[in-house]
Amino acid sequence: MQAPRPSLAHTKAPLADRPGQSLGTRLVLVTLGFCFVFTLLTVGVRTYSAWNEAWSAMDADLTLLEQVYRRTLSKAIWEMDRDSLHTHVESTAQIAVVGRITLKIHSMNRTPEVFERSAPGWQPSTLAPTRRLDLVYEPFPGGSESVGELTLMGDERVLWARLRGEVRNIVITQLLQSLLLAGLIMLMFSRTVTVHVKHIAQHLGQLTPDTMRQTLRLVRDPRHHDELTLLESGVNELQGKLADHLAQLAQYEKELGAHRDHLADMVLERTAELESLTEAQQLVLGLSNRLIHAPHESFSACQQACLSEVAQRLGANHALWLVPAKDHSTFRVFYDWRPESADAAMLNPLPGEAWAQVPASLAREELLFFFSQAEMGRSLSPQEAALLSGQPVGACALALLRSDGEDYGVLFIGKPLGQGEWPPEDRALLAMTAQLLLHSVRHQSQLINILATQEALRAANHQLEVLSRHDPLTGLSNRRHFDEIKEDEFQRALRSGKPLSLLICDIDYFKAFNDHYGHATGDQCLRAVAHAMNAAIARSGDVLARIGGEEFAILLPATSETAAMQVAERVRLAVAELHIAHEASRTGATVTISIGVAQLRFGRITHFNALFEAADQALYRAKENGRNRVESSTASTPQSAA
Numbered sequence: 001m002q003a004p005r006p007s008l009a010h011t012k013a014p015l016a017d018r019p020g021q022s023l024g025t026r027l028v029l030v031t032l033g034f035c036f037v038f039t040l041l042t043v044g045v046r047t048y049s050a051w052n053e054a055w056s057a058m059d060a061d062l063t064l065l066e067q068v069y070r071r072t073l074s075k076a077i078w079e080m081d082r083d084s085l086h087t088h089v090e091s092t093a094q095i096a097v098v099g100r101i102t103l104k105i106h107s108m109n110r111t112p113e114v115f116e117r118s119a120p121g122w123q124p125s126t127l128a129p130t131r132r133l134d135l136v137y138e139p140f141p142g143g144s145e146s147v148g149e150l151t152l153m154g155d156e157r158v159l160w161a162r163l164r165g166e167v168r169n170i171v172i173t174q175l176l177q178s179l180l181l182a183g184l185i186m187l188m189f190s191r192t193v194t195v196h197v198k199h200i201a202q203h204l205g206q207l208t209p210d211t212m213r214q215t216l217r218l219v220r221d222p223r224h225h226d227e228l229t230l231l232e233s234g235v236n237e238l239q240g241k242l243a244d245h246l247a248q249l250a251q252y253e254k255e256l257g258a259h260r261d262h263l264a265d266m267v268l269e270r271t272a273e274l275e276s277l278t279e280a281q282q283l284v285l286g287l288s289n290r291l292i293h294a295p296h297e298s299f300s301a302c303q304q305a306c307l308s309e310v311a312q313r314l315g316a317n318h319a320l321w322l323v324p325a326k327d328h329s330t331f332r333v334f335y336d337w338r339p340e341s342a343d344a345a346m347l348n349p350l351p352g353e354a355w356a357q358v359p360a361s362l363a364r365e366e367l368l369f370f371f372s373q374a375e376m377g378r379s380l381s382p383q384e385a386a387l388l389s390g391q392p393v394g395a396c397a398l399a400l401l402r403s404d405g406e407d408y409g410v411l412f413i414g415k416p417l418g419q420g421e422w423p424p425e426d427r428a429l430l431a432m433t434a435q436l437l438l439h440s441v442r443h444q445s446q447l448i449n450i451l452a453t454q455e456a457l458r459a460a461n462h463q464l465e466v467l468s469r470h471d472p473l474t475g476l477s478n479r480r481h482f483d484e485i486k487e488d489e490f491q492r493a494l495r496s497g498k499p500l501s502l503l504i505c506d507i508d509y510f511k512a513f514n515d516h517y518g519h520a521t522g523d524q525c526l527r528a529v530a531h532a533m534n535a536a537i538a539r540s541g542d543v544l545a546r547i548g549g550e551e552f553a554i555l556l557p558a559t560s561e562t563a564a565m566q567v568a569e570r571v572r573l574a575v576a577e578l579h580i581a582h583e584a585s586r587t588g589a590t591v592t593i594s595i596g597v598a599q600l601r602f603g604r605i606t607h608f609n610a611l612f613e614a615a616d617q618a619l620y621r622a623k624e625n626g627r628n629r630v631e632s633s634t635a636s637t638p639q640s641a642a
Contacts, residue, residue: 031181043170059129077135097158101115277425283309307319314429315415318338401434403438476534490608502612503564504618505551512584532578598612
């Protein structure tokens with residue numbers, strides 16, 4: 001049935017009676033709104049930039065103060081110069097950018113002492129920058145001691161004071177620019193556009209089917225050719241064509257009814273295809289999740305199970321997955337799937353030379369689909385077709401698993417005889433399966449490489465850990481390992497009240513030994529002495545370390561000075577009993593050592609360096625008294641060789 005022809009007279013409504021604002025007014029309002037938003041954004045950006053500049057300037061000032069006071073404060077703390085500390089802290093707190101200064105002085109046996117000064121009216125803030133610096137003093141070249149911590153907090157009030165003036169200027173400037181811009185736009189739009197738009201609206205409001213041929217004429221300079229000219233011409237052309245369009249509407253209605261029925265059939269067909277494609281996507285998604293969570297040990301079995309499931313979904317009677325051999329000269333069968341009712345005989349490895357043209361054949365498409373044995377023979381080379389033509393399949397699909405120039409195998413799937421077509425949803429499933437298996441193989445290869453690399457790194461890290469803690473010549477603990485242990489044992493002794501003894505050992509006239517016998521023999525001597533000293537130490541908790549060229553240290557936890565002297569004498573005798581010839585020695589004809597012994601004196605020694613110094617002084621006395629002897633830091637009569 002033909003629909004009634006629409007009439008312009010029925011759709012016409014008096015435009016003058018419709019409420020609302022004019023286009024010019026809305027444009028101005030929109031312009032003002034845009035300018036306001038732009039002003040806010042500009043103000044925000046410039047304010048943020050000004051804040052960052054002020055913050056960076058304050059942070060630079062605090063950094064400069066750290067650099068200025070680092071050395072002087074470290075020295076004053078080390079020398080315990082209280083007046084200098086108070087002076088530096090007070091002078092720093094009076095600097096404008098500093099809101100608060102905190103100086104924490106480390107103490108070995110006491111609670112850290114803290115000096116704090118704040119600017120008047122200062123409040124804690126997370127906006128102002130804060131600088132923290134560890135104060136380190138070098139009492140001697142190569143040595144460093146952490147003596148305290150310096151914290152400088154910026155004053156937020158300084159940041160806001162710098163920001164207020166900048167924001168006021170920014171806001172005033174942007175508002176003036178926005179108001180001037182809106183006024184100019186309103187004036188120009190009213191004179192050039194609004195008046196003509198009203199004229200066009202009046203003309204269109206007076207149109208009827210009888211006046212459809214009445215042309216539109218705008219009162220403006222004919223030399224102007226712009227969008228209004230195009231609009232005028234378009235309105236006139238529209239009026240001329242509208243009558244013809246109205247006549248054709250009835251014919252279009254009739255044709256639309258016929259197309260509507262055809263479209264319904266196409267929608268049903270496409271819906272079925274999409275449902276099938278969705279099922280395929282869900283299947284591939286499930287297989288992907290399965291591969292992602294599959295253990296490394298069963299990853300290959302999971303890959304084969306995924307290929308089997310896809311082959312069953314496609315209704316295939318054969319699925320073959322070939323992978324390159326180790327020498328890449330032949331292919332081997334990674335997985336050969338057939339239905340339970342089919343022949344389960346495995347194929348023999350296929351020669352790689354016959355597949356030499358497969359990459360070239362598949363270079364145009366990721367997948368090639370063959371509808372029959374004959375089409376397979378036309379598409380592939382004779383050698384390639386001979387590999388697959390003997391299979392009892394009809395429709396065949398062949399995919400090359402390749403990525404970044406590296407081949408990971410060939411995938412072949414065949415349907416039973418008589419099925420010579422691949423539907424679109426099956427093609428999509430094949431393409432997704434090929435990509436899934438390719439990514440899984442790459443993932444497996446990368447995982448194997450990662451595991452091998454991790455194992456190599458663990459071995460290398462273990463070796464580095466051993467080398468970093470032991471002397472490569474003697475195998476004893478080195479100076480670094482000794483420094484790590486000494487502080488722990490010292491603090492443990494202070495807490496428990498148990499004695500702690502330290503032995504410093506030095507080979508007598510070892511420089512003369514090296515000059516006389518050579519450095520190679522000197523290294524052999526060091527190894528022999530180290531072995532003898534280590535054998536003379538009875539307890540596993542005692543620490544023997546080489547801390548210098550010919551200098552050794554023995555740390556004896558829970559050992560009194562008397563017991564330490566016995567251990568030292570045992571070590572001295574063990575070295576003497578080696579009977580290593582030393583013609584350049586002034587103490588005898590063999591290699592000997594001198595040992596200094598010191599014990600922790602509670603209340604008198606508060607730092608390990610003091611204990612080390614006492615043992616070193618005892619060693620010095622042993623050398624002065626003739627060497628090849630043991631001297632205690634407290635005993636007046638040394639123990640020496642008979």
